Amino acid sequence: MIQIEIYEHFAAWLDNLLENNEMPKNTAAFNFNLYDENAEGLVYAMQLIASDRFAPDDESGEWACYNAWSSEEDLFMLDFSDEEDQSFEYIQKVFTEFVNEYLENGKYKDILLDSQGIGIGHVDGDIDLIYKAEKE
Numbered sequence: 001m002i003q004i005e006i007y008e009h010f011a012a013w014l015d016n017l018l019e020n021n022e023m024p025k026n027t028a029a030f031n032f033n034l035y036d037e038n039a040e041g042l043v044y045a046m047q048l049i050a051s052d053r054f055a056p057d058d059e060s061g062e063w064a065c066y067n068a069w070s071s072e073e074d075l076f077m078l079d080f081s082d083e084e085d086q087s088f089e090y091i092q093k094v095f096t097e098f099v100n101e102y103l104e105n106g107k108y109k110d111i112l113l114d115s116q117g118i119g120i121g122h123v124d125g126d127i128d129l130i131y132k133a134e135k136e
Contacts, residue, residue: 002097006078010046010098011106013076017048018108024068029054030112031064031127032099032120034092037077044091045075047123054116061119061127088122096120096130103131 027050037043050069055062078094080086099120103109112118113131121127 002101007098007101010076011102013074014048014102015107017071017074018111021069021071023050023111024052026052027068027115028052029063029115029117029119031061031118032095033064033123034095034121035075035123042081042086043077043079044095045077046095047071047075050115056117056129056132059126061121064119064121064127092120092122092128096128099130 029051031049031051033047033049035045035047037045048071049064049067051064051066052068053063053066078091080091080094083090099118103112103118106112113133115131116133117129118131119127119129
């Protein structure tokens, strides 16, 4: 179940990025990079990147390493220290729920959905593809 108050902060962060930054014309896909931000690994951050490449069959997500644009240090952060489940799988699930909700109802969802694909995953790990356009 999505936590509405936290989602609203996420949506405001993403709205600000998409409203105030023109995405490069050669953007093929977007990826939400996840980072662990402290030694205990309980604070996680999300960064948005636009990639000029997309390979939906590449499970390693190598395509997301080719940044055409990045939110850089403008990150969305969440503290999971009070959560019963602190596994990375759970943490990625929470962030994925926020992204999926935005893709359904977000103010600037069309900017993201106009790409060939959208992924999410740990910056040093594999990427889960959460959207793939039907067009090529």
